[in-house]
Amino acid sequence: MNAEQARREVGGVWEERRDGWWLAVPANLVPQVAAAMLRAEARFVTILAMPENDGLRVSWHWDVGGVLLSVAAHLSEGMLVPSIMDTYPGADWAERETRDYYAVAFEGRPDTPTLMLRDGDKPGVLLCKSGEKL
Amino acid sequence: MSYRIPMGPYHIALEEPYKIEVECEGEKIVGSSLKVGFNFRGIEWLAQKKNITQDIALLERVCGICSNVHSMSFCMTLERIGQIEVPLRGQYIRMVMAELERLHSHLLWAGVAAELIGFETLFMQIFRFRESVMDTLESISGNRVNYSMNRIGGVNRDIQDGAKVLAVAREIQNLTEHALIPLLTTDKSVRARCKGVGVLTKHDAIVYGAVGPVARASGIDTDIRRDQSYLAYDRVEFAVPVQTDGDVMSRVIVRALEILESCKIIEQCLDRMPEGGIHAGDIYSVAAGEAVMRIEAPRGEVFYYIASDGTDKPLRVKVRTPSFANIASVAAMVKGNNFADLPLIQAAVDPCYSCTDR
Numbered sequence: 001m002n003a004e005q006a007r008r009e010v011g012g013v014w015e016e017r018r019d020g021w022w023l024a025v026p027a028n029l030v031p032q033v034a035a036a037m038l039r040a041e042a043r044f045v046t047i048l049a050m051p052e053n054d055g056l057r058v059s060w061h062w063d064v065g066g067v068l069l070s071v072a073a074h075l076s077e078g079m080l081v082p083s084i085m086d087t088y089p090g091a092d093w094a095e096r097e098t099r100d101y102y103a104v105a106f107e108g109r110p111d112t113p114t115l116m117l118r119d120g121d122k123p124g125v126l127l128c129k130s131g132e133k134l
Numbered sequence: 135m136s137y138r139i140p141m142g143p144y145h146i147a148l149e150e151p152y153k154i155e156v157e158c159e160g161e162k163i164v165g166s167s168l169k170v171g172f173n174f175r176g177i178e179w180l181a182q183k184k185n186i187t188q189d190i191a192l193l194e195r196v197c198g199i200c201s202n203v204h205s206m207s208f209c210m211t212l213e214r215i216g217q218i219e220v221p222l223r224g225q226y227i228r229m230v231m232a233e234l235e236r237l238h239s240h241l242l243w244a245g246v247a248a249e250l251i252g253f254e255t256l257f258m259q260i261f262r263f264r265e266s267v268m269d270t271l272e273s274i275s276g277n278r279v280n281y282s283m284n285r286i287g288g289v290n291r292d293i294q295d296g297a298k299v300l301a302v303a304r305e306i307q308n309l310t311e312h313a314l315i316p317l318l319t320t321d322k323s324v325r326a327r328c329k330g331v332g333v334l335t336k337h338d339a340i341v342y343g344a345v346g347p348v349a350r351a352s353g354i355d356t357d358i359r360r361d362q363s364y365l366a367y368d369r370v371e372f373a374v375p376v377q378t379d380g381d382v383m384s385r386v387i388v389r390a391l392e393i394l395e396s397c398k399i400i401e402q403c404l405d406r407m408p409e410g411g412i413h414a415g416d417i418y419s420v421a422a423g424e425a426v427m428r429i430e431a432p433r434g435e436v437f438y439y440i441a442s443d444g445t446d447k448p449l450r451v452k453v454r455t456p457s458f459a460n461i462a463s464v465a466a467m468v469k470g471n472n473f474a475d476l477p478l479i480q481a482a483v484d485p486c487y488s489c490t491d492r
Contacts, residue, residue, distance in 0.1 A: 018214060019426035043354065044343035046437055046454040050424075061426075061437070066361020068426060090343035093170075093462050094454075101178070116174040116491060126179050 003067035006040035010071070020068030022059075027073035027081050030060060031108075034084040034091075037062045042069065047094040049102040051127075056102055060084070060091075075104065083108040101126040136164060139473065143172050148480070150487035152461075156468060156476065163468045163476065170461065173491035181451035186212060186286065187418060189448065194280045196453060197489040199242060202235045203431040204453070205284040207438045210364065211427035212286050215442055216420030224288035224414075225365040226407040230299065231274070231283050232365075232429075233396040233403070237306055238267045239432030240389045240396075243484045244314065247386065250478050251327045256317060263309050270302045286420070288413025296404045307397035315390050328383035332467040332479035335380055342463035345456045346434020347392065348483055351377045351384035358430040370402040382482040389484075419446040431456050433484050455489035 007014050007021060010033050014021045025033060037044075042062035049058045052074065058081060059072040075081065083106040085092040095106045096115035103124035106112055114121060142153035151172035157165040177196060181189045186208075194205040206228055213220060220228075241264035248256040268278050274293055275281035283289050293299060318324055334344065339352035349356055357374040359367040375391035377384035422444035429436045434456030441449040460483045467479050 017425075038341070041340055043340050043345075043349070043356070045435075046343070046452075046459075048439055048452050050439075050441060050450050050452075063356070063435075066356060066358065068362075068428065070426070088341050088343070089466075090341055090459065090462055093458065114171070116171040118171075125176060126182070128179070 001040040001064065003064040003069060006037065006042055006062075006064045006069060009040045010036040010069075014069075020070055022070045022072060024072055024074075027058070027075060027079065030071065030073060031082050031084055031087065033060070033071050034087040037069070038087055040064060044088040044090045044094075047091065047098050049098050049104060051102075055079075056104065058098065058104060078105075080105050080107040082106070085109060099123050103127065135159070141476065143169070148487075152485070152487045154464065154468075154476070154480070156473065158473055161472045161474070163471050163473055166465050166468050168461065168465060170487060170490050173488050175492060177492040178451055178453060182448055185418070185446040186420070186448060187446070189451065190284060190286075191280075191282070193451075193453070194282070194284075196455065196492055197486055198279055199239050199486060200235055200431045200433065200436075200489070201280045202231050202283060203429055203436055205282075206232065207427055207429045207431075207436050208440070208451070209284045209286050210429065211425055211438045211440045212420045212442070214425040214427055215423040215440060216286075216417070218287045218414055218417065218420070220288045220365075220414060221411040222366065222408055223292075223410045224412040226403045227289045227291075227293055227412060228284070229365050229367065229370075230293060230400055230403050231271070231281065231289075233399045234267055234271050234274075234299075236396045236432040237303075237393060238264060238271065239484070240393050241267060241306070243389060243481075244318075244386075247478070247481055250481050251324055253321070253323065259309075260314070263306055266302050266305065270299055273298060285413055286417040287415060288411070290413070292412050293404075293407075296407070300401060300404050303397045303400040307394055310390060310393045310397070314393070315387075318386050318390055324386075325383065327475075327478060328386055328482075329381060330379075331382045331475050332471060332482055333380045334463055334467050336378075338463065338466040339380070342466060343459045344434075344463045345459045346431070347385055347388045348460045348463065349434065350375060351388045352380035353378040356435075358428050358435050362428060364427075364429065366403075366406075367399075369406065370399050372399050382478060385482045385484075419444065424450075433457055433486065433489075434460065453492060455486070455492070457483075457486040457489045461485050461487075461490055 045061035143151035153169040196204040245260040336353040424441040437454035439452035
């Protein structure tokens with residue numbers, strides 16, 4: 001499939017930006033999006049978290065034929081995000097890193113060990129202020 | 135009965151700290167788990183505390199091999215947010231630096247692989263030629279590792295002696311065509327060590343998100359330079375080598391062919407580079423906005439995301455390096471292989487733990 005067919009496979013209203021196509025979805029629909037992306041043979045790229053409006057915006061990125069397809073969900077504090085590592089094993093490290101950096105909790109995984117931090121470190125390192133200890 | 139063998143975080147076959155624990159039945163690997171993060175430096179956190187001029191130097195230190203691509207990707211993401219036009223000569227200079235860096239990276243990898251295969255003479259020969267690339271990078275930038283070439287809106291230094299750069303590119307092209315490729319593809323020892331070893335299927339490459347030569351060796355026809363052309367890559371001709379076997383041999387061939395393509399790109403850049411400015415002036419902040427930028431680094435696609443509020447400090451800097459994407463796929467590559475092939479399979483990914491951990 002090409003990027004246009006992949007967007008149709010996922011559905012929804014996509015917005016074109018200079019860096020690719022973006023789609024806003026509720027977080028609970030991300031596993032369905034991942035399954036549609038896999039049917040389209042989309043290569044998993046990464047997960048990105050960014051503080052936004054008293055919460056976080058988490059986005060999942062895929063590549064189809066060189067076109068970046070990004071799917072973003074807004075999370076309020078304490079919200080759980082479904083894992084997609086069953087569909088895309090490459091998302092395992094990205095999810096663990098997102099937990100390390102922004103304390104995002106992914107559900108549907110056997111566990112979420114630290115990736116960059118040491119065992120026992122408090123997650124959310126990018127939320128720390130200067131001089132604050134983990 | 136199976137048993138587990140830990141390897142790392144410090145091991146003779148690994149230049150940087152990283153740990154893999156493999157589960158074996160006899161000599162055969164049946165499972166593995168990987169651990170990274172030993173080099174974690176919190177670069178994304180640091181980048182949000184410094185101004186964008188300081189960040190150029192910081193992000194150049196994400197990796198010691200592909201340092202240039204990180205400062206370039208950072209600057210190009212900001213240029214995309216601020217809609218800043220880089221003069222054409224500056225774009226060509228960035229391309230020459232990027233391709234020299236690819237030569238340096240691929241030759242370094244080929245040398246390390248030759249040593250792991252047990253081919254010491256080839257290792258010595260390759261490193262001799264890699265040295266001439268390093269000398270060229272130094273002659274352009276004044277530095278052997280962190281080149282400090284990039285600034286927001288262009289580059290800091292012009293290429294003074296294009297003929298010297300061209301001579302080195304032709305020398306590397308000649309070596310690759312007449313020695314490296316014939317040796318790597320026909321030598322019995324190399325074939326015995328690499329053919330059918332460490333296979334990553336196309337499906338696994340997709341779900342693990344493999345990038346660059348690792349993805350292209352598994353049949354994924356991808357290259358950001360061609361697919362989402364940036365700088366002046368759409369003004370030069372180059373091929374994207376793709377292999378379908380997904381084994382170590384395919385990764386060897388893809389990288390060897392890419393060396394030739396980089397030489398061709400450098401030659402075209404030097405030939406077509408116009409006279410004129412090399413940067414867009416002094417820029418210390420960009421307009422508010424956000425953007426993703428993807429660049430084809432030597433090891434594959436680099437993903438940069440920056441959010442700016444219009445001040446000189448970024449709100450968010452995200453860096454996904456190619457090794458971060460590729461190393462996880464080692465778990466799929468080693469399954470079913472002999473334990474003795476583990477170091478070579480890992481090396482065939484051309485892993486960089488400094489990049490991965492940031």
